[in-house]
Amino acid sequence: MFKSDEIVQHVKVIVFQIEDEEYAIPVHQVGSIERIMHITRVPKTAPFVEGVINLRGVVTPIIDLRKRFGLQGYEQDGSTRIIIAAIDEMDVGLIVDGANDVLDIKEGAIQAPPEIVGTIETEYIDGIINFGQRLLILLNLDKVLSRDEVRELHEFNGQTDGVS
Amino acid sequence: METNQYLEIFIDESKEHLQSINDRLLDLEKNPQDLAIVGEIFRSAHTLKGMSATMGYQDLSNLTHQMENVLDGVRSERICVDSAMLDVVFDSVDDLEAMVMDIAGGGTGERDVERIVALLQTIESEETGEVKVGVNRAIHKTNLDNPVELDEFALTVLEQSKEQGLNNLIVHVSLREDCLLKAARVYMVFDVFEQAGEVVQSTPSVEELENEKFETSFQVVFVTNDQAEDLKNKIMKISEIEDVHTSVFDVDAYTSALSDRDLQPSLETEEKVVAKQEKSTLEKQSTTPKQKENQAANKTIRVNIDRLDVLMNLFEELVIDRGRLEQISNELDHNDLKDTVERMSRVSGDLQTIILNMRMVSIEQVFNRFPRMVRQLSRDLNKEIDLQIIGAETELDRTVIDEIGDPLVHLIRNALDHGIESPEERKQKGKQVTGKLELKAYHSGNHVFIEITDDGAGIHRERVIQKAISNHVITEEQAVHLSDKQVYELIMESGFSTAETISDVSGRGVGLDVVKNTIESLGGRIEIDSELDRGSIFSIQLPLTLSIISVMLVEVQREKYAIPLSSIIETAIINKKDVMHAHNKKVIDFRGNIVPLVFLKDILETPQTLEEDGDYLLVIARKGDKMAGFVVDSFIGQQEVVLKSLGDYLSGVFAISGATILGNGQVALILDSNALVK
Numbered sequence: 001m002f003k004s005d006e007i008v009q010h011v012k013v014i015v016f017q018i019e020d021e022e023y024a025i026p027v028h029q030v031g032s033i034e035r036i037m038h039i040t041r042v043p044k045t046a047p048f049v050e051g052v053i054n055l056r057g058v059v060t061p062i063i064d065l066r067k068r069f070g071l072q073g074y075e076q077d078g079s080t081r082i083i084i085a086a087i088d089e090m091d092v093g094l095i096v097d098g099a100n101d102v103l104d105i106k107e108g109a110i111q112a113p114p115e116i117v118g119t120i121e122t123e124y125i126d127g128i129i130n131f132g133q134r135l136l137i138l139l140n141l142d143k144v145l146s147r148d149e150v151r152e153l154h155e156f157n158g159q160t161d162g163v164s
Numbered sequence: 165m166e167t168n169q170y171l172e173i174f175i176d177e178s179k180e181h182l183q184s185i186n187d188r189l190l191d192l193e194k195n196p197q198d199l200a201i202v203g204e205i206f207r208s209a210h211t212l213k214g215m216s217a218t219m220g221y222q223d224l225s226n227l228t229h230q231m232e233n234v235l236d237g238v239r240s241e242r243i244c245v246d247s248a249m250l251d252v253v254f255d256s257v258d259d260l261e262a263m264v265m266d267i268a269g270g271g272t273g274e275r276d277v278e279r280i281v282a283l284l285q286t287i288e289s290e291e292t293g294e295v296k297v298g299v300n301r302a303i304h305k306t307n308l309d310n311p312v313e314l315d316e317f318a319l320t321v322l323e324q325s326k327e328q329g330l331n332n333l334i335v336h337v338s339l340r341e342d343c344l345l346k347a348a349r350v351y352m353v354f355d356v357f358e359q360a361g362e363v364v365q366s367t368p369s370v371e372e373l374e375n376e377k378f379e380t381s382f383q384v385v386f387v388t389n390d391q392a393e394d395l396k397n398k399i400m401k402i403s404e405i406e407d408v409h410t411s412v413f414d415v416d417a418y419t420s421a422l423s424d425r426d427l428q429p430s431l432e433t434e435e436k437v438v439a440k441q442e443k444s445t446l447e448k449q450s451t452t453p454k455q456k457e458n459q460a461a462n463k464t465i466r467v468n469i470d471r472l473d474v475l476m477n478l479f480e481e482l483v484i485d486r487g488r489l490e491q492i493s494n495e496l497d498h499n500d501l502k503d504t505v506e507r508m509s510r511v512s513g514d515l516q517t518i519i520l521n522m523r524m525v526s527i528e529q530v531f532n533r534f535p536r537m538v539r540q541l542s543r544d545l546n547k548e549i550d551l552q553i554i555g556a557e558t559e560l561d562r563t564v565i566d567e568i569g570d571p572l573v574h575l576i577r578n579a580l581d582h583g584i585e586s587p588e589e590r591k592q593k594g595k596q597v598t599g600k601l602e603l604k605a606y607h608s609g610n611h612v613f614i615e616i617t618d619d620g621a622g623i624h625r626e627r628v629i630q631k632a633i634s635n636h637v638i639t640e641e642q643a644v645h646l647s648d649k650q651v652y653e654l655i656m657e658s659g660f661s662t663a664e665t666i667s668d669v670s671g672r673g674v675g676l677d678v679v680k681n682t683i684e685s686l687g688g689r690i691e692i693d694s695e696l697d698r699g700s701i702f703s704i705q706l707p708l709t710l711s712i713i714s715v716m717l718v719e720v721q722r723e724k725y726a727i728p729l730s731s732i733i734e735t736a737i738i739n740k741k742d743v744m745h746a747h748n749k750k751v752i753d754f755r756g757n758i759v760p761l762v763f764l765k766d767i768l769e770t771p772q773t774l775e776e777d778g779d780y781l782l783v784i785a786r787k788g789d790k791m792a793g794f795v796v797d798s799f800i801g802q803q804e805v806v807l808k809s810l811g812d813y814l815s816g817v818f819a820i821s822g823a824t825i826l827g828n829g830q831v832a833l834i835l836d837s838n839a840l841v842k
Contacts, residue, residue, distance in 0.1 A: 040831040041723065042810070043768040044818045052810065052823060054831045057481050059823045061813045090812055145813075 011110070013129075015101040015136060016083060018065055022100065024129060024136040031084040031091055033099050036076050050095060055084065062093040068144060069124075087145045094144075103136075105129055110138060171267075174219050176466065178264045181208040183532055185257055189250060190535045196245035199238075206235045210348065212260070221273040224263045230284040231256050236345050237288055240376045252283045254536070318364045318385065322415045325387040330361070333392055335399075336409040338381035343404040346376045352402045360395055361388025380406070385413060469562065472523055476711060479519050480806035483712065486512050487803065487827035520709050524559035527605045527614070530569045531556045534576060534603060541580050548587055548598040549580060558605035560612050561709035567686055568614070568706065571679040575616050575702050576601070578676065583620030583700055593697060595619070600699075612706045619699040623652050623692070632657070650789060652692040652700075656680040684787060684838050685821075686710060687730040713807055715824070715834065717800035718783060721770040724832045725796075726805060726824055731837040733784045733791065735799060740778055752793060754784060759791045762840055767819065787841035794840065807834065 013024035014033070039051040039062050048067035052059050062082060066072070079098035084091055110127040124143045129136040188205045195201065209232045216224035231253060237243035259280055267273040314322070322332050335357075339349055350373045357363050366373065366384040373382055388395060392410040399408045486509055493505040531553050542549040560568070584590075584599035591597060602617040629643045632654045638646070646654075656676040683690050687707045694700035707713070707730060715726035716735070736754070743750050743761065750761040761780070764770075774797055782793040805824035810817060810833075821836035 038830045040823070040833060041770075042814060042817055042820065042833060043770075045814060049814065052814070052831050052833075054825045054829055057477075057484065057825065059808045059810060059825070059831055061811060092813060 009107045011105045011107055013103055013105055014083065014099065015103055016096040017098045017100055018096055019071060022134055022136050024138050025085065025141055027102060029085050029141055031086050034082040034084060036080045036082060053093060055091065058091065060084065060091050060093050062095060063145065064095045085141055087141055092145050103131060105131065174215055175264060175268045177215065178212055181212045182257060182261050182264065184208050186536055187532065189253060190539065192245055193250055202235055202239045206232065206239060209235060221267060223274050223277055224260065227256055227260060227277045227281060230281045232348065233288050233344060234284050236347060243287060249287055252287060256280045256284060314365060314385065321364050321387065322413065326415050330387050330389050331392065332413040332415060333386045333388065334383060334411050334413045335386050336381065336383045337399060338406040340404045340406045341380060347374055349402060349404055353399055356398045357384065357386060360390045361386055476519060476523065479516065482512055483806050484825045488829065491827035516712065520561060523562050525562050525565050526556065527558050527560055527565065528556040530565060530572060531603060538576065538580065538601065541577065545580060546586065547580065547584055549584060550598050550600050552600065552602045554602065555605040558607060558612060563710040564686060564706055567682065571682045574679045579616055579618040579620065583618040585621050610708055612708060614704040616702045617699065622696040622698055622700055623655065623694040624696060625651050628654055649693065652694050653789060687713065687728055711807055712804055714802060715805050716783060716802055717832065718796040719798040719800060720764045720768055720796050721772050721774055723770055724800065724826065726832050726834045727783055727785065727837060728834065729802065731785045733786050736782045736784055737779050738782060740780060757791060759784065759793050761793045761795055763795045785837040785841055787838050790841050792841040
């Protein structure tokens with residue numbers, strides 16, 4: 001898998017932590033990293049939709065990545081962060097346990113995801129990065145934030161009314 | 165030519181021209197004899213043609229050209245105005261509109277116009293057969309062979325220009341015998357003249373030329389610094405020009421020749437001068453509309469609506485910060501700070517008014533499509549309709565304008581279809597055969613009212629009740645107590661349609677309930693009043709703007725929500741023991757009405773529970789005639805907030821119509837009372 005170092009392309013990624021795993025997303029998808037702030041709950045949305053925040057005047061939806069990945073329980077602490085990521089020109093915030101690093105990854109270091117990685121479904125995963133002693137999971141944000149899925153979940157949550 | 169930068173202007177102006185063609189055509193239908201109207205239409209069409217040719221939209225310019233030919237026929241009284249002819253012209257305007265819309269949507273503006281072009285050509289050729297015997301032609305024999313006769317004014321101009329070293333020319337232009345659009349050609353030739361220099365005098369006069377009161381040739385005295393040969397070439401490039409002959413005009417020779425004859429009584433010359441001067445002012449008048457347009461253009465600027473949106477967004481930020489500052493200054497209770505904040509609030513309030521005003525668009529935009537629609541509908545339905553539009557200049561925020569068109573179309577169709585009777589029926593009832601439909605807009609307070617009044621059959625109370633009962637909209641017991649107004653408003657309930665037969669026009673399955681919902685979602689209201697056999701009035705009340713709204717902030721458990729003031733009747737505190745049960749629901753007696761309670765904390769699934777005490781705090785909200793009492797935990801107060809969308813990601817969330825940012829920087833959700841009142 002490893003190619004010669006000379007003409008290897010580099011990918012800059014933001015590394016963040018959820019539970020014991022480290023995840024990476026390409027830096028160009030990240031707008032900013034915010035400290036935790038007041039989140040307004042939006043009723044009757046998908047369970048992983050934590051609510052909305054006021055991001056400098058823009059009402060921005062927030063997703064709890066733990067819940068999205070089907071993990072349970074967390075406590076926000078000093079290191080909890082909201083990563084503002086842009087998908088389809090739309091900003092969405094992701095709650096993570098901590099934002100750790102910005103790393104330069106050689107493209108060659110990205111490997112295809114194995115069938116099972118931890119508890120997370122592989123469809124969100126673009127690849128695995130072997131970075132020295134650390135194993136980083138490269139996330140596919142488009143899948144994580146798939147709008148269609150959110151919509152389906154809305155409908156699934158039983159809005160029989162149909163007025164809105 | 166790089167045309168992209170002109171595209172927007174082109175589209176805007178094309179739309180304006182098409183609209184004016186539409187309007188004037190309708191005028192023409194009423195006064196078929198008024199050739200001034202044809203002239204106006206012709207001018208608009210001509211400009212449109214020129215613009216679209218410049219921009220390279222060939223189909224557009226071809227079709228306009230054909231239409232222009234027909235109009236020209238009308239103008240020279242070869243084609244008479246009748247509804248068949250107008251139908252074709254209207255159809256071509258439709259096609260033109262479709263093409264412009266296509267261009268606006270990023271398309272190429274291409275369209276198959278063969279059929280309509282053929283129709284236009286038929287009209288044109290059918291009637292031009294009789295032309296040649298036409299009266300105009302024979303009478304106005306031009307006197308081109310006569311030597312040029314100039315007035316003193318023209319002479320002075322020529323003398324001066326000669327001193328300045330300019331060329332004085334006599335240009336003799338002849339058009340081809342078979343030229344179809346003489347006036348248009350003349351226009352084009354004069355266009356060349358205007359670019360190259362100045363026409364001092366023309367024979368026959370410009371006016372006569374414009375009205376095609378000349379044979380095939382005309383002559384101008386012309387001042388230019390171009391060479392005669394260049395000018396000739398330029399003119400020859402215009403199609404259907406037979407020949408251009410230029411000769412130098414010698415002022416000195418002319419004056420000396422004139423002085424020889426100059427023994428006429430001075431009085432006569434004076435008269436002549438006066439007459440000629442009048443003529444020249446006439447000529448000038450023909451150019452004034454253009455100048456006027458320019459002046460008007462200088463007083464207003466076209467601003468891209470996106471820029472205004474950006475300004476609005478920035479201002480919204482300011483409104484939010486203003487709220488925050490007000491809150492802080494209240495908490496700190498510092499006098500100087502309070503003063504400053506108050507002053508800032510006042511200034512920004514004024515600013516808010518100005519910015520909102522800038523986004524105001526006259527409702528004409530929406531209204532001006534209706535004459536055409538009513539014309540078409542009345543023909544389809546075989547009814548005679550007199551449409552009156554009042555207050556088209558009334559202004560509304562763009563956001564409201566965008567939304568209000570469809571409901572109005574619906575209501576007008578409804579009035580024509582169900583309201584106004586057929587001519588025979590009207591005769592029987594002793595009414596005038598022509599039905600009246602009035603569309604009226606006006607401001608009152610912070611609202612805009614739009615009324616649609618017809619003098620038709622009105623609404624039959626009993627029939628509405630029967631239908632409502634059979635459709636299970638109401639029960640028989642309920643029906644007894646309903647006021648007339650309440651009965652009329654039943655026709656806007658979902659699943660209700662008073663049409664006994666389904667027609668093309670409004671047998672759409674969807675009734676007026678859609679209209680009502682749209683208007684209510686805009687924070688507006690619709691009311692119906694009617695008198696049997698006298699007619700009906702549909703009255704719509706709308707807020708001036710949608711982007712900044714007044715809300716009542718409440719707390720449900722520990723969460724803050726905003727309820728639009730437009731849907732709130734009042735707030736109330738009632739004791740728990742006054743709550744009654746009906747159909748397993750909690751209801752209260754509110755001023756004689758049974759009002760169901762809506763427990764927001766259950767519907768919104770709010771976490772944490774506060775201790776309940778003995779009273780319920782209620783916000784009594786309404787949706788049309790229906791009311792509900794929202795149970796909240798505390799009232800915070802009334803506030804102006806900026807409406808923000810929840811974004812695509814969370815679109816269509818139940819009972820939430822948007823969000824806003826509060827003074828403390830937190831987001832509060834805006835409740836959609838329409839979804840909550842059932």
